[in-house]
Amino acid sequence: MDVHPMDDVLRMDRIPHIWCPGCGIGTAVTAFAEGLKKAEIDLQKTCIVSGIGCTGRVAGYVKLDSFHTTHGRGIAFATGIQVANPDLKVIVFSGDGDIMSIGGNHFIHAARRNVNMLVICVNNFIYAMTGGQVAPTTPHAAYATTSPFGAVEPPFNIPYIADSSGAVYVARWTVLQVRRLTDSIAEALKKPGFSVIEVISPCAMYYSRINRLGDGLDMMKFYHDNTEIRHGEDTKNLDIGFQTKIIVGKFVDRERPTYMDSYNKWLSGTVKD
């Protein structure tokens, strides 16, 4: 019998997945699976954590030690895993509604501490699974089921928050740039410390429909015509407006002691025996 090329990384027994036609999460997962292989890391020492939401389902489809945790708590959960067993590489793969709203506190403090983990945040600008409510990432003036006159609040700039909180690796790609996303994931997987990759992805069901943007393919065409790669761009300049140009690339790649490095150094200097 033929074996699927992703058979060693994906739980094929769980296919078909739950995502809608035109959704970008599947493409992000493909890039992740390829990135895992490309990084050539020990999958026996790699685990994945998700919170709740459409992207929060990812952990259940990947053939790693997987944890589907409570809403917004993926990073806190992953911090516990990492500190309990620093030999593990932990990936948090979840959505903007999960990581940047209820999980926002955990995000900034894990970045500040430089906990050794890779956060892949799929940003589709909306709370998708619960019906398309406005999210902290919804662009100004975009419609959501809870913003019938357009979102009035300014959205988060995820790379800027990650950078200013202390992340050592920060990148953003759309699901159109799948090879670059794959390479970025492979690179970040090998980097010690708190790495963040934002993945802009269409929610064809809620965000596109309420904003009359067409289907998933139309959103991919939009990314094609409206993304610009600017490696090293100052993260202050990475705001995303409603249907405005999206700057993508690798913005931050620096060195800082990880949380465990700092903790062990402090402990050996403070506690002698």
Ligand code: SF4
């Ligand atoms: S609701 Fe949106 S984000 Fe969720 S699976 Fe469907 S298209 Fe994807």
